[in-house]
Amino acid sequence: MLARKLSLGSRLLFVSGSSNMKMSLQLPAIVRLENAAKTTVYHWCEEVGRIVEEYGVKELQSVLPLLTDTLFELHAQSGWSLRNLTKANNPRDFDMVAHLLSPRGPVVHLCYKLLGDSTIKYEFPLSYIPAAIRHLLEEGVVPSFYVGKLQYHPHVRVPSSLVLNAFEYYIMNFLYYLVNPNLQKYATNSCGSDSVYFTILEDYLQYFLPCNGCDPEMIPVPSQMSYGSTGYATPPKSRYETSTRQMTPSLLKKSSLTPSSSGAGTSSLAAERTSHHDAWRTMMILQAINELWLSHVTSKENSNLQAGSPPRTQINVLQAVVFLPSLDHLRAVRVLVKHLHYFSNSVGPNIISGMDELKRTVWTYFQKKLYVFLRHTLEHWPLDASFRLFLETWLSYIQPWRYVSSTQKGNDGDKVVDWKWQNFVAENLLFYTLFLQKIILRFLRVELSSPKNSLMLYRISKVYSQRNLKEMISIVERSLSDSLSPFKSGISPHIAVNVRQYINDLENPSFNYVPLFGQETTLQIRTILACSARVKSNLRKSIQPEKLGKKRSILSWLSDWFTLSGSSDSDENGEDLKKALNHLEQSSSQLAALFEVEIPSEPEPDSVLQTTYGSPSIFRTPVRGWQNSTSEGSLLASPLSPQKRYDLTYRGNPDTQPIRSYEIAFLVRMFHQICSNINDKFGPELEQSYERNDFLGRVVRQLLTPPATYQEVIKKHGTPKVIQKRLGPRLCLRKLASQQVVGYTLGILVLSYTFGFAPEILCLLVVSCACAVIFVRASYETWRESGGRICIDVADTDTDHN
Numbered sequence: 001m002l003a004r005k006l007s008l009g010s011r012l013l014f015v016s017g018s019s020n021m022k023m024s025l026q027l028p029a030i031v032r033l034e035n036a037a038k039t040t041v042y043h044w045c046e047e048v049g050r051i052v053e054e055y056g057v058k059e060l061q062s063v064l065p066l067l068t069d070t071l072f073e074l075h076a077q078s079g080w081s082l083r084n085l086t087k088a089n090n091p092r093d094f095d096m097v098a099h100l101l102s103p104r105g106p107v108v109h110l111c112y113k114l115l116g117d118s119t120i121k122y123e124f125p126l127s128y129i130p131a132a133i134r135h136l137l138e139e140g141v142v143p144s145f146y147v148g149k150l151q152y153h154p155h156v157r158v159p160s161s162l163v164l165n166a167f168e169y170y171i172m173n174f175l176y177y178l179v180n181p182n183l184q185k186y187a188t189n190s191c192g193s194d195s196v197y198f199t200i201l202e203d204y205l206q207y208f209l210p211c212n213g214c215d216p217e218m219i220p221v222p223s224q225m226s227y228g229s230t231g232y233a234t235p236p237k238s239r240y241e242t243s244t245r246q247m248t249p250s251l252l253k254k255s256s257l258t259p260s261s262s263g264a265g266t267s268s269l270a271a272e273r274t275s276h277h278d279a280w281r282t283m284m285i286l287q288a289i290n291e292l293w294l295s296h297v298t299s300k301e302n303s304n305l306q307a308g309s310p311p312r313t314q315i316n317v318l319q320a321v322v323f324l325p326s327l328d329h330l331r332a333v334r335v336l337v338k339h340l341h342y343f344s345n346s347v348g349p350n351i352i353s354g355m356d357e358l359k360r361t362v363w364t365y366f367q368k369k370l371y372v373f374l375r376h377t378l379e380h381w382p383l384d385a386s387f388r389l390f391l392e393t394w395l396s397y398i399q400p401w402r403y404v405s406s407t408q409k410g411n412d413g414d415k416v417v418d419w420k421w422q423n424f425v426a427e428n429l430l431f432y433t434l435f436l437q438k439i440i441l442r443f444l445r446v447e448l449s450s451p452k453n454s455l456m457l458y459r460i461s462k463v464y465s466q467r468n469l470k471e472m473i474s475i476v477e478r479s480l481s482d483s484l485s486p487f488k489s490g491i492s493p494h495i496a497v498n499v500r501q502y503i504n505d506l507e508n509p510s511f512n513y514v515p516l517f518g519q520e521t522t523l524q525i526r527t528i529l530a531c532s533a534r535v536k537s538n539l540r541k542s543i544q545p546e547k548l549g550k551k552r553s554i555l556s557w558l559s560d561w562f563t564l565s566g567s568s569d570s571d572e573n574g575e576d577l578k579k580a581l582n583h584l585e586q587s588s589s590q591l592a593a594l595f596e597v598e599i600p601s602e603p604e605p606d607s608v609l610q611t612t613y614g615s616p617s618i619f620r621t622p623v624r625g626w627q628n629s630t631s632e633g634s635l636l637a638s639p640l641s642p643q644k645r646y647d648l649t650y651r652g653n654p655d656t657q658p659i660r661s662y663e664i665a666f667l668v669r670m671f672h673q674i675c676s677n678i679n680d681k682f683g684p685e686l687e688q689s690y691e692r693n694d695f696l697g698r699v700v701r702q703l704l705t706p707p708a709t710y711q712e713v714i715k716k717h718g719t720p721k722v723i724q725k726r727l728g729p730r731l732c733l734r735k736l737a738s739q740q741v742v743g744y745t746l747g748i749l750v751l752s753y754t755f756g757f758a759p760e761i762l763c764l765l766v767v768s769c770a771c772a773v774i775f776v777r778a779s780y781e782t783w784r785e786s787g788g789r790i791c792i793d794v795a796d797t798d799t800d801h802n
Helices: 001-028 029-036 041-054 063-072 089-100 105-117 131-138 166-179 179-191 195-206 265-293 297-304 311-320 325-345 354-380 387-397 419-427 433-445 451-466 470-477 493-506 518-540 553-563 567-595 628-638 665-690 694-703 739-755 759-785 794-801
Strands: 122-125 141-143 161-164 246-247 708-714 720-729
Touching: 001 161, 029 041, 029 063, 029 297, 029 708, 029 739, 041 063, 041 089, 041 105, 063 105, 063 166, 089 419, 105 166, 122 166, 131 141, 161 166, 166 195, 166 265, 166 794, 195 325, 265 325, 265 354, 297 325, 325 354, 325 387, 354 387, 354 493, 387 433, 387 451, 419 470, 419 493, 433 451, 433 518, 451 567, 518 567, 665 694
Parallel strands: 141 246
Antiparallel strands: 122 161, 708 720
């Protein structure tokens, strides 16, 4: 009897435990996901994986929108900051998020499960796509990616949203996260390529765009495909029935996949279904990238920015085009460019599957959008060091030979470009010529003495100095001449006929091609070489000879410290100046050899600015010569010419210079008033003491500011007059108004109060230290002038007595 009761009790306990488990499973998936969002990132990712495994398609349908909203911060800044999460700052969460979003992770698996139900669709707002594409849709121009995906509200002729399957919806949100304008203000502290977002992006590219000859794992194809299938919704009958036209060619060419024989209908359909079966995800990702990342400026707007547009149109377009990619956006485009080179270069000799066809046509699909995107970015990017990111993106595109094999990555040191890349150079001629011409003009507007700018110029010259590249460009340029046949130019007849067509496709019909190795570009190269020569001359003057290759001795260090020569700044900038000089020397020699011009001789250093950091800007560097022809004169008279730049150096009273941002305004004014009163009252005495040659004079020279001359403009009557004025030795306490000095002073006072020192003792200690420093500096100056003798002013004293 007792055994039966125990058995019944254990049975009831098991049933109770099973019911609790069922109750936990019966909790809606959306509720579990919301509860998990209140925990840590790690536990949230774990819960997402369990939800995907435990629930069916019906329960998971509402999970995907909440996942994308949380991951990609669509409606609030409550996500996991994928652009700030790195392996270094949080390896545990980094690995968990990377696994969650990996190509074989729970989120992508969730998308595959939802694809099993063809009725499950998600709306992607059209407000998320670039404004340029929305304008095209409003005009009835439908890019191929949007065919069959547009949804129209009743009685409304403008589409309202995109209707996507689960995988398309997730990928679109993943890509939109990078260009979401609401998140751009938070992207300034992005961790760049070290973030988990870029790690996932590279995983997606490597998985869905394989370069090793293996296709991704097959999954069921959605029953309704937008690639040549019927649409999800149709617009109301209107003028769009006749005006709607399709843009952007398809990535797949049916002619290359299906036999042309009329009796091969069954095999043709099978081949097409096979191509979609193993390539539809890749096609979708490529098209989504093209629309969300590279379509912010249309080719029409880019053409309107050319010189042939009417002035009114120019103004309207310039006011409308305000897009500028973020650093992360440009960084992602560079990752895409590099991988697409690997992807297209891995194609085999035969077309076996749809993936092979994608490898052959991918650059044809991306070329125009990438050209418009990069050209717009080049013309609007600010004149700062961040331009290097654009530069590396452009250089990556024009060097496909560097990305042949992912296991053996090439570099610029390979120096030889195989002739098999001749066709690529011909198809992308404007990338090699027009972009370089515009970048050269840009370098005429920046400070070449900056180490970062000189490095960028060196990178360009090094790339274009690779063997055979100049010959390839020259051959393609010669093929544009009607008087030269393709066979004489050395290029294949097919490419020779299409070179001009390639240019017309990328530019407007009124575009005037300027040869890269013609007279106009050569003149620009001579101008930049002349500016580089002036900069190199000033850099050599700025670098002290003893610091070029020798370590500084303790005596020289003490000498610089005692004489206030700013040695710390020189030590910090010395290596940078030497790098800048080296880069300018190499880039000058490479550019001179590339364009077959002579390197100008270096002029005398600029006496006015030789003591400043680096060298004068080329804006202040007059370039003489090369003004005989009309074209040369017009170039040097343009706003980009160094002769049109003016020296904006302050030439007024140095004691009344504008207040700097690092100074405290009221202290500057107060100290100036005090010093002015003292100088006015004791000016003659101060100057007489400053001119003394004894030890007392050297002490006074440590305290007073040296004499100076400045210019004063008088504008009373007629033409303004400039007169020279002199300031004698004077007291100037402006340095004490620096925020740094005040901060140190307050810090010392706080420390003294903390350790119980009286303020009087502290002031006495500071004054004593200052007097000791002044005495040591004056003594050192006396010792140096006396040739190392220890005696102090014996000769000077005897002379004074005599």
